[in-house]
Amino acid sequence: MSExxxxxxxxxxxxxVDGDSMIRVYKKPEYKEKCLYAALTTSRVETxxxxxxxxxxxxxxxxxxxxxxxxxxxYIPGKTMSELIKEQPEKAEMYMEKLVDIQLEYQAQSxxxxxxxxxxxxxxIKGLTEIDEIKKYELLTRLDSMPKHTKLxxxxxxxxxxxxxxxxxxVVLDWGSSRQGNASAxxxxxxxxxxxHWEKLADVxxxxxxxxxxxxxxxxxxxxxxxxxxxxxxxxxxEKDLLMKWIDVVEYD
Numbered sequence: 001m002s003e004x005x006x007x008x009x010x011x012x013x014x015x016x017v018d019g020d021s022m023i024r025v026y027k028k029p030e031y032k033e034k035c036l037y038a039a040l041t042t043s044r045v046e047t048x049x050x051x052x053x054x055x056x057x058x059x060x061x062x063x064x065x066x067x068x069x070x071x072x073x074x075y076i077p078g079k080t081m082s083e084l085i086k087e088q089p090e091k092a093e094m095y096m097e098k099l100v101d102i103q104l105e106y107q108a109q110s111x112x113x114x115x116x117x118x119x120x121x122x123x124x125i126k127g128l129t130e131i132d133e134i135k136k137y138e139l140l141t142r143l144d145s146m147p148k149h150t151k152l153x154x155x156x157x158x159x160x161x162x163x164x165x166x167x168x169x170x171v172v173l174d175w176g177s178s179r180q181g182n183a184s185a186x187x188x189x190x191x192x193x194x195x196x197h198w199e200k201l202a203d204v205x206x207x208x209x210x211x212x213x214x215x216x217x218x219x220x221x222x223x224x225x226x227x228x229x230x231x232x233x234x235x236x237x238x239e240k241d242l243l244m245k246w247i248d249v250v251e252y253d
Contacts, residue, residue: 003018004016004017004018004023005017005018007022012026012027012031012034013025013026013027013031014027017075018075019075020074020075021060021072021073021074021075022057022072022073022074022075022076023070023071023072024038024070024071024072024073025065025068025069025070026068026069026070026071027068028068029067029068029069031068031069032069034069035062035069035070035071036062036069037176038071038176039059039062039071041114041115041175041176041177041178042056042057042059042073042175042176042178043059044111044113044114045111045114045152045175045178046058046059048109048111048152049106049109051109052105052106052109053105053170054102054105054106054170054171054172055169055170055171055172056171056172056173056175057073057074057075057076057171057173058073058074059071059072059073060072060073060074076163076171076173077163078163078164078165078166078171079163079164080159080160080161080162080163080164081095081098081099081159081160081162081163081164082158082159082160082198084164085159085198085201092200092201092204093204093208095159096201096204096205096208097208098164099157099159099162099190099205100205100208100209100212101212102162102170102172103154103157103186103187103190103209104212104213106152106154106172107151107152107153107183107186108151108152109151109152110150110151110152110180111150111151111152111178111179111180112150112180113180114152114178114179114180115179115180116148116179116180116181117153117155117179117180117181117182117185117186118143118144118146118148118181118182118185120155120179120230121143121185121226121227121229121230122140122143124229124230124232124233125139125140125143125226125229125230125233126140127233128229128232128233130232130240130244131229131232131247135247135248139225139226139229139247142222142225142226143226146182146185146222146223146226147182148181148182149180149181149182149183150180150181151180151181151182151183151186152178152180153178153179153180153181153182153183153185153186153189154172154174154175154177154178154186155177155178155179155181155186155189156174156177156178156189156193157172157186157189157190157193158190158193158194158197158198159194159198160193160197161173161174182223184215184219184220184223185223185226185227187206187209187215187220187223188220188221188223188224188226188227189227189231190205191205191206191220191224192224192227192228192231192246195242196239196242206220224246225246225247225248228242228243228244228246228247229243229247231243232244232247
């Protein structure tokens with residue numbers, strides 16, 4: 001019989017591995033809605049990714065343990081793209097090409113049943129205490145003016161969440177935050193995550209995306225203050241300085 005092992009701990013939940021299962025245990029009973037919403041969102045993405053070469057961990061079960069809500073999904077063994085880049089830094093640009101190709105494949109899917117990414121970002125910005133009401137108004141006005149799309153956006157896509165199997169198969173993890181929205185918002189979020197944790201690769205990634213899609217870099221950059229403000233809501237102290245700098249950026253020319 002396998003033994004449940006703690007993989008990581010976050011503010012809302014702990015994540016365990018037990019055999020071929022990944023188990024997310026929400027820390028408080030009142031997180032019921034968050035557990036059920038994550039399960040629903042992930043399940044809806046499952047129905048769409050069957051049309052792709054990309055795989056994902058499947059939802060197996062939602063249950064209650066000791067009064068706490070639990071989400072059980074497939075555990076995906078293998079190395080993440082982050083681990084592969086650390087092992088083979090000379091191939092980092094190749095992996096950024098792969099990252100963009102994966103992102104373009106899932107973004108090609110329309111997801112009208114998912115909640116809207118713009119609505120989530122608006123809620124996150126409105127709830128901030130680190131910026132004043134004038135800055136919130138500026139950000140919300142910019143957000144409202146951006147084109148409205150229904151593309152699948154992972155909203156947390158980075159090398160940390162991509163597993164590449166020995167046979168070259170790709171599994172994208174962590175779809176609980178996915179929404180329908182504008183692909184460039186999703187790209188701006190990936191650029192932000194790379195800037196926080198893989199600074200040297202962030203511009204490489206953005207250059208590749210814009211080249212492959214013939215998207216103006218300025219268009220993606222217009223999303224940066226918005227996604228930075230939304231990320232600030234997570235209250236990660238080590239990220240605050242960079243996020244505040246991006247929130248205060250002037251309009252790109």
